[in-house]
Amino acid sequence: MPDRSRSEVAFAAALRVLPGGVDSPVRAFKAVGGEPPVIDRGEGAYLVDLDGNRYVDYVCAYGPLILGHAPAAVVRALELAARKGTAFGAPTELETALAERVVAAVPSIEKVRFVSSGTEATMTAIRLARGYTGRNKVLKFAGCYHGHSDGLLAKAGSGVATLALPDSAGVPASYAAETLVAPFNDVDAVRQVVERHGDDLAAIIVEPVAANMGVIAPAEGYLQALRTLTSEAGALLIFDEVISGFRVARGGAQTLYGVMPDLTCLGKVIGGGLPVGALGGPESIMEFLAPSGPVYQAGTLSGNPLAMTAGIVTLDALAEPGFYESLDARAARLAEGLRDAAGQAEIPCVVSRVGSIQTAFFRETAPTDYVSAAASDTSRYGQYFHAMLDGGVNLAPAQFEAMFVSAAHDEAAIEETIVAATHAFASLRTTAGRR
Numbered sequence: 137m138p139d140r141s142r143s144e145v146a147f148a149a150a151l152r153v154l155p156g157g158v159d160s161p162v163r164a165f166k167a168v169g170g171e172p173p174v175i176d177r178g179e180g181a182y183l184v185d186l187d188g189n190r191y192v193d194y195v196c197a198y199g200p201l202i203l204g205h206a207p208a209a210v211v212r213a214l215e216l217a218a219r220k221g222t223a224f225g226a227p228t229e230l231e232t233a234l235a236e237r238v239v240a241a242v243p244s245i246e247k248v249r250f251v252s253s254g255t256e257a258t259m260t261a262i263r264l265a266r267g268y269t270g271r272n273k274v275l276k277f278a279g280c281y282h283g284h285s286d287g288l289l290a291k292a293g294s295g296v297a298t299l300a301l302p303d304s305a306g307v308p309a310s311y312a313a314e315t316l317v318a319p320f321n322d323v324d325a326v327r328q329v330v331e332r333h334g335d336d337l338a339a340i341i342v343e344p345v346a347a348n349m350g351v352i353a354p355a356e357g358y359l360q361a362l363r364t365l366t367s368e369a370g371a372l373l374i375f376d377e378v379i380s381g382f383r384v385a386r387g388g389a390q391t392l393y394g395v396m397p398d399l400t401c402l403g404k405v406i407g408g409g410l411p412v413g414a415l416g417g418p419e420s421i422m423e424f425l426a427p428s429g430p431v432y433q434a435g436t437l438s439g440n441p442l443a444m445t446a447g448i449v450t451l452d453a454l455a456e457p458g459f460y461e462s463l464d465a466r467a468a469r470l471a472e473g474l475r476d477a478a479g480q481a482e483i484p485c486v487v488s489r490v491g492s493i494q495t496a497f498f499r500e501t502a503p504t505d506y507v508s509a510a511a512s513d514t515s516r517y518g519q520y521f522h523a524m525l526d527g528g529v530n531l532a533p534a535q536f537e538a539m540f541v542s543a544a545h546d547e548a549a550i551e552e553t554i555v556a557a558t559h560a561f562a563s564l565r566t567t568a569g570r571r
């Protein structure tokens with residue numbers, strides 16, 4: 137096992153002043169045991185911890201870093217932008233420039249509101265849907281995660297699933313009562329909810345590619361069925377493309393599957409590694425937002441010039457011909473290598489992939505919803521996770537997250553990962569579990 141003594145000292149100091157030692161729960165390794173390496177820097181496809189250990193990184197900040205760590209063009213642009221000032225609380229041309237790029241790429245979006253996180257984007261989209269329709273209820277799907285706002289934590293994936301919390305403490309029952317939950321990929325369940333609550337249903341919100349219970353693709357026709365049912369009920373369809381946007385395709389999952397939502401939530405990639413979220417949709421709905429309309433939303437650092445700059449440079453790189461084809465090929469090679477490595481070791485493991493996001497589930501067959509994802513062998517995932525970390529590969533410390541492949545993951549990084557995985561899977565045959 138690599139020496140991580142400096143990380144241990146730094147994490148002990150963090151525990152003294154930060155709850156759980158972290159600012160976001162998944163980082164604390166609760167699901168896999170042990171303590172996290174404390175990071176010094178990122179370089180392309182690699183992370184380097186305080187002890188100088190290097191890891192091929194598939195967390196990529198949970199999605200934003202589609203160009204890898206510290207890409208030269210983004211860093212250069214940020215240096216120049218910072219010299220001009222880091223926040224103004226007033227309009228800049230940068231907001232318009234990033235919005236124009238989003239509108240050009242995402243087919244259902246005519247107007248955009250920038251916020252500072254994906255949580256703000258989904259929270260605002262829900263308020264806008266309620267203001268627009270004059271209705272209250274929202275349907276979400278078990279295992280889909282839409283950030284940590286009160287109304288959206290019911291049966292949430294990501295860290296809530298990882299920590300096995302039913303929901304979150306601190307959410308009034310009256311709030312939660314406005315959120316309806318159905319299983320992902322089950323059209324009949326949605327039909328029943330619409331029949332029962334259709335008159336008061338403001339919106340259905342869905343991750344069109346689920347990525348917070350591990351990566352699960354929508355079943356054939358599922359998104360189209362959601363589109364039809366919401367239109368018939370007079371409710372809005374909200375795609376949470378915070379992860380899938382500019383990731384599974386330049387125009388997101390709506391382009392990949394050819395289904396147009398009313399509202400789209402974005403984040404992660406559009407901020408190029410800085411804090412950005414956004415919601416967008418047709419002008420007729422977006423103009424309900426203040427100051428044009430009655431639905432209030434605001435933010436001191438919304439449209440922040442540094443964040444807009446990183447987003448612009450990143451989206452321009454993604455517009456280069458062949459970008460997504462090349463990313464897809466690398467991710468496919470990784471998935472194939474992981475499948476082969478698990479197969480050689482006779483470990484039940486299925487790799488579920490959509491474009492550059494994928495999850496190795498420790499179970500025999502690909503899950504289709506939260507119940508089947510949750511039936512994965514999470515303790516084996518924990519053993520695999522630690523074997524990979526010790527072998528120089530950084531994965532999310534939880535079964536219910538995605539692996540993110542970036543443009544910086546070249547052939548050498550991918551092959552290094554497959555070698556580490558071959559050793560890791562082989563070790564699972566003999567290791568009963570050490571943590």
Ligand code: HOZ
Nearest residue numbers: 160162198294295348537
């Ligand atoms: N949506 C991300 C995880 N799936 C957020 C990362 C976090 O919870 O820290």
